[in-house]
């Protein structure tokens with residue numbers, strides 16, 4: 001198959017598109033929102049000169065574009081980019097692209113949400129010990145027993161719920177895989193799933209892989225509250241699941257008890273499942289985090305998704321989990337078995353040690369992040385942004401319009417190239433990108449010096465128009 005394609009579709013070096021540095025091309029290419037393109041003069045010419053992102057272009061160009069990894073020598077046989085229809089509309093993720101651009105322009109990266117500091121020593125030591133102790137072969141598919149137990153102990157402390165580590169906890173490769181396993185394991189083609197925009201980008205892609213029909217409800221500034229009447233009129237007996245994320249990326253919104261209660265009673269009334277992504281549960285600053293599973297009558301219809309990355313500043317470890325009653329765990333595990341089967345063994349042992357951290361660890365984490373948040377929020381206000389309240393996560397969303405750029409993508413381009421700071425345009429988190437065009441997201445998961453330097457750069461160079 002591979003061979004025959006290579007023969008059919010060979011580009012000689014002479015026929016190759018000219019390679020130029022990406023300028024801002026890749027970032028723009030990512031936008032799923034082709035209606036932005038006309039507003040950027042010359043975008044198409046930049047597209048054709050930056051073929052490594054051709055794969056991201058399937059909705060705006062023809063399918064048969066050559067793909068070339070920009071790090072590889074140009075003396076290569078180029079192949080046409082191919083992607084299955086269910087993924088055609090998705091692009092290289094914005095987070096990867098922004099991080100690449102940060103490096104290229106020497107910009108301070110307040111875009112992608114990974115800490116620029118390390119995770120705790122005791123967790124790293126536990127990983128080293130596990131490796132040295134020979135815990136290096138395939139783990140049990142649904143998790144190393146000690147980690148399943150640690151997850152259920154933690155869940156009991158957090159929610160009061162007692163779950164069976166053997167039957168109700170599935171360890172996955174990050175929350176990203178837990179999300180995918182949940183969608184693929186529990187959603188049938190054509191099932192309606194309600195999501196709240198803005199939303200984390202993997203939701204739409206995995207729902208698309210599962211063949212779901214997405215029903216989107218938009219959360220709007222300043223409070224990003226759930227429009228309960230709209231929810232009531234959207235949910236029906238045809239709804240299979242509602243997907244929530246609290247604390248919420250990118251807005252920092254935390255679902256209130258009233259919102260959760262309303263969602264819960266609508267789900268019970270209509271026999272609907274809830275998938276709840278709680279990866280930022282330990283970064284709740286302004287109010288207590290409430291787990292949907294802990295509400296009366298909800299555990300039996302809820303899949304709770306979480307991971308180690310944010311809480312332990314170890315985003316690269318990709319240890320996640322799904323907690324659900326046995327009848328839902330069955331579907332999640334079936335998908336997980338054929339996605340990754342099992343997750344990195346020694347890191348699972350270390351994750352068990354992490355989750356048994358004393359409460360003081362979590363308190364200190366919150367204190368540290370509160371200080372970082374204050375630096376960024378006060379700084380952004382001083383720069384002249386309208387900063388929306390963020391109750392949780394390590395993100396804050398601002399209105400960039402005082403600076404006169406026509407939309408969030410243009411603003412982020414300007415911010416990187418002229419100011420040297422990276423933010424994330426929020427339109428990529430919406431089904432309708434227009435809804436996010438005035439908003440950009442900054443992260444404060446960086447050391448205090450970095451946050452202060454970014455604020456200083458913006459104070460010096462960002463001019464109101």
Ligand SMILES: Cc1ncc(COP(=O)(O)O)c(C=O)c1O
Pocket residue numbers: 113173174175176177200245249277279306307308309315318319320
């Ligand atoms: C809301 C949300 N869910 C899930 C994830 C993915 O988590 P993991 O790195 O554990 O796969 C992220 C990462 O940024 C996120 O923001």
